[in-house]
Each structure stands twice: as structure tokens, then as C-alpha cells.
Amino acid sequence: MKPRPRPSTPRRLLSAGIALLVLSVLVFVNRPMVAFGADAYHDFTINRQSYKEKYGHWSRLPVPPGFRVNAIHAAMLSTGKVLIVAGSGNNRDNFEAGTFRTVLYDPAKDAFNEVPTPTDVFCAGHTFLPNGNLLIAGGTKSYEVLEKDITHAAGVMKIKNEDPAGGPRTFPKGTTLVAKNGTQYRTRTDLTVPAAMTMKHGDEVMTHAGEAEVWVDAVEAGDGPIVDNPAQYTVAGLTGKDKQNVYGLADKITREKQEYGGDKTSYEFDPRAERYVRTGDMVQHRWYPTLAELPGGDVLAVSGLDEFGRMLPGRNERYVKDQKRWVDAPELKRVFPTYPALHLMADGKLFFSGSNAGYGSDTEGRTPGLWNLRNNSFREVPGLRDPRMTETSSSVLLPPAQDQRVMIFGGGEVGESAVSTARTAIADLDEPSPAYTPGPDLPQPARYLSTVLLPDDSVLTTGGSSGYRGGRYGDKTRSDLFNAQIYRPAAGRFETAADSTVGRNYHSEALLLPDGRVITMGSDPLYDPSGRNPGTFEQRIEVYSPPYLFRGRRPVIGAGPKAVQRGTTFAVATRDAGRIRAARLMRPSAVTHVTDLDQRSVALDITPATGGLALSVPKKRGLVPSGWYMLFLVDDKGVPSTARWIQVR
Ligand SMILES: [Cu+2]
Secondary structure (H helix, E strand, C coil): CCCCCCCCHHHHHHHHHHHHHHHHHHHHHCHHHHHHHHHHHHHHHHCCHHHHHHHCEEEEECCCHHHCCCCCEEEECCCCCEEEEEECCCCHHHHHHCCCEEEEEECCCCEEEECCCCCCCCCCEEEECCCCCEEEECCEEECCECHHHCCECEEEEEEEECCCCCCCEEECCCCEEECCCCCEEEECCCEEECCCEEEEECCEEEEECEEEEEEEEECCCECCCCECCCEEEEECCCCHHHHHHEEEEECCEECCCECCEEECCEEEEECCCCEEEECCCCCCCEECCEEEECCCCCEEEECCECCCCCECCCCCEEEECCCCEEEECHHHCCCCCCCCCEEECCCCCEEECCCECCCCCCCCCCCCEEEECCCCEEEECCCCCCCCCCECCEEEECCCHHHCEEEEECCECCCCCCCECCCEEEEECCCCCCCEEECCCCCCCCECCEEEECCCCCEEEECCECCHHHCCECCECCCECCCEEEEECCCCEEEEECCCCCCCCCCEEEEECCCCCEEEEECCCCECCCCCCECCCCCCEEEEECHHHHCCCCCCCCCCCCEECCCCEEEEECCCHHHEEEEEEEECCEEECCECCCCEEEEEEEEEECCEEEEECCCCCCCCCCEEEEEEEEECCCCECCCEEEEEC
16 A cells, blocks of 8 residues: 555544544444454554554565475575475375475575475474585484374384394384284384394303394284283294294383384485485484584584484484584483574583473473583573473574573473463573573463574564464464564563564474565464364465664675685675674574574674775684675664675685
8 A cells, every 4th residue: 555645643633533433333333344444454554664664564475386385494595595394294195195395485586496305304403514505314204193093002122133143134014023922913114133243252252132123013903912011022934043033022012102203314405406415314313303513513413203203312413524424422412302402602512592392301301501512511501480381482592692692482381281481581601600581571472483583683583372383372272473573682672573464383484584584484283273173284474574674775785705714804895884883694594393503693893994894703613603694784773784695614
């Protein structure tokens, strides 16, 4: 709608009064008309320049039907395109059909393209490597089976091979294992069991049995084949010595829920070739792992569920980037819930903010603290209010990164709980004894809040829901939050932002685009609005333009280097040098399950230079990890330039 010339104040009051009167009359005669009238007025309000200057503006992104996917993962690539990964997208039919999706969105051209997705990367972990590739590891090997759908008892069986001579043994899918009482179970997949190994300890020869695990399902339906205790099973068809040497062991065989199983495949997504490039497999299968960047550019994979849906008991591993392979890291054994938020600090420690999503013990490994990787020590960071409500919370390294302050937002109790919190808190990790101190509350309790750093040193918080996966909260059947707010660290408070129009809870993402806007996508409600039927995945995409985009001419960055060294100074051309107040290197987001450990905003020192500005990059690798960044110049009104991509080495 075009703004009309401004009427005088009394006239505006008069027309507002008349409008109100008309609306009140209409309330009694025609409710749909009122809704329409209110909508039109709302539409008029949010599109006014003065409103946009204060609150920003949301718009829907038209997505061609062929490119609508369940956005589970999103990353801002250094080519300027947004990587949107669904994999099977939490859709069993897709999983069984082998339909895995990835699309790229180019915000500069408003264009989409599809990328072939080799395996199901749904619920993998990811982080950017120094070369700009996105390391993506883990994902889904099997879907969960709910208790009500389990007709046949099942369990994980360990097949042992005590024979050192016969070599590895292969058993095809459907191999039968027999309990002492004759009950039969069949293996769900093909299986290879390594040979036993003999080792000499002095004069003694010890045999270490080879072993491998596999799902088995009872042949007969019902409760009959349930076994509650650890027991041994024979492999049908084996006789004599062989039968003694090769056998099965299972802790239990039940009709309990079977969790999603993790995958061990790993890729570097190459943004330039726009394809997944397979690396060495992970040591462990992982579903819901966090990939945390290490100061040297290698990556640590932490937590997750294994291929049988069991929590990995603190077994972490390292990606050796120069060899493109994963190695076990037993020296860094530590238990965390799934998708733990591990922020890289300037001194190389990882700060576990407490944020996490999905699974894990409700007691062990949930305390926030600083993890020193040199000696695997962990120093707890106390003071967090609502410490039992860190699941589905989010956390960010507040801008600028030099302040070394991490803020946590919202969250809820472990599992499918109706209890959530509006709490925020800030930990200053530069303090000698770091502790959380309270921040301002969010307007409502919020899980799954998206938090996006903006170039003007503020943090946009948007989306989320008060209830579990957008569901019941208080007396409402749906609890998506539409209000957005901008946190200003310098002022220590939230400012109201314009409302979004799409609710976003579980499996949703938001990230900063190089043009200074924010894109939001995804959401995976458990139920539909009635609260009774299954929900449908939200495929609409929205883009938020913050208030700074409505406050006049933007500064422009001219020529500059494509790559810079940490600890050096470089020059960029700009005609706006006189009004530039800040320069920020913003590391692009790689976000899933409210976990985004990549995004950070690093302040650069500014000095005047001929034809532009000289900008200094800090020296500490823990502050400025190697990789691609968006360089923004920000003027005296807080208006940022469009970003220029620059690689820090
Ligand atoms: Cu998930």
C-alpha cells in the first residue's frame, strides 16, 4: 500500500475515532468482515515506513513447488547461497523410498537449485572448515518405532566369535538365533563378525573374541519371546565346535520403543562444486551429534545416538581435516546430552552453555562449564536460573566475540515436558571465576528460539514455542510464538520487533544473509491445531528485514582483499569512511536443532586510510577461527553495508 500525504493530527484522531466506531458496529453485525477490516488495518500498519524503521519487516519468500523441502539443517555458504538440508526430513516414507533432499537458495538472484543427497543426513552434525567446505557427519540409519507399533519383541544382540582360525564370519540378514527354550529371533541386517584375536601375555595365550552387534526380531509376534535378562543364544545351522565358538548375547529383548539409529557417513559439502564429497567414515555412528570446531581447524564430534539408538557414553572423536578422516579421541571422553552447544572460546576451551536438544540422561552431563581439551578437565560455570530447563534452549556468543560473553535463552525440561522457561542468562567467560548472571526475561517461555547475530551487535530472537514441539501450553492446544525481539547487549535489554507470520518450533532455523536480512525456515509440530492429529512440516520460508534496512542509505564496501591473515591489517575502499563506526567479521551460520556454533561476530579495529579504511584482524585463533567470513561496515546510525566475503587464514 502506498503511503498517502499525512493529514493533520486532529484529522487523524477523528478518522481513527470513526474507524474505531465503524469497527465496533461491525463487531455486532459481521465477524468475518471485522477480521478482514482488522487484517487490512494491520497490513497498513506494518507496511508503514515509520513502523519498519522501528520494528523491521517480514515477508514471505515465494518458493517454487519443486523446491519446498523440510528444512532440518541450514548453512550460509561463502558463495552467498543458503544450503537447506532435509535428508529424509523426518518423513518415514521418504526414508524408506531413499528420497533425501538438499536445495540451495541464492538470495541475490532469488533462485533455487537441487543438489543430489547421497545418504540420509537428517539430524547429522555440521560445521564449517577453514577452506569453506561444510563438514557434515552422521545422520539417520534407521527411523524410530513407537511402542504401539511394535508387534514383535526385538533387541540388540552381540554376536561373538571366539575362533581365531576361521577368519571373519558373515551372516546374512534373516539369520536365526535360538534361545535355550527354543524361541527364535532373526537378524535384521547382514552382519560380519571379526575373527578372535590371540595375544600373548607372558607365557599365557589370551583369546579376545571378535564381536559385532545387530538388531534381532522375534519370529513370533506377541509377548512370548520377551526376555528381560542377559542371555546367550545359539546360531541356527552351526554345529559342534563352531556352535561353541560363535554365539549371540543380548541384555534384553523387549517390545519397548526403538529410537532412531545413527549413521557414520561423513561429507565435506563443497559450496563451489555444489556437491557432497564423501570423507572417511566416523568411528561411531552418530545421530544428533555436535560438531565443534577446534582452534587448529580440526573438528570434534561429540555425543549422539549410536546405530541402535543408544546414547553414546561420552565417546567423542576428532576429524583430521588434512587427512579427511575421523579418529577416536578416548582422551576426550565426556558425556553430554545430544546436540550440546559447545562454543569455542578465545583460549581454545569449549564452553558448554548448557543448551542441547533431543536426548540424554536427565542428570549426567547437563551442567554448563568450560571444557579444557588439553587435559580433558571441566570447570563448572554456576549460577544458571532454571538449570533443569536447558533442553531446547539456544545460546550464542554475544557480539562482539572479544567480550567472551555467552547468552542462553529459554528452554524446557527434559523430554516431552510441558514446562519451559522465559529465562535468559549471560556468562562472562573472561572473568576469573565465570558464572551465569540473570539477563532480561523473554516475553514468554520459549523452546526452540532462533537466535541470530546481526552486524549492528544486536541479536534477533524469533520463532520458538512455549510448549513441546509447538503443542499444548496452558489452556491452548498450540503454542507457537510469533513475536520477535532484538536483544541489545550494550543496553542489556530486548526491543520489540515486528511479528513473524509463520510459527516455528522443532526443526526450524534462522540465519543472517550477506545482505543483512535474516531468513527463517522449517518447523516440525507434533500435532495439528486441534492438538489431536499429527502435525505437518512447515515448508514456508520468511525473510526478516531488520530496522537498520529502513534507516537511510547503506554504506558501501569497495575493493578489498579476498583473503587476510589473522593478526594483520588490511585496507578496504569505501566512500563512506567518514561515517563508519564499526567493522565486523561475521562467521556464517550452520544451524540445526537450535544449535549454531559457527555464527560469531568479531570486531575489527578501524583506522583511516587513503580511499577507505584500514581494518585489523585479531591474532587469537580461538577468537577468529580460520574460514570464510562476511565483512560488514556499520555506520553511525547502525546501518550496515552489504557483506563482502573474505577468507581468514
Ligand atoms: Cu531432529
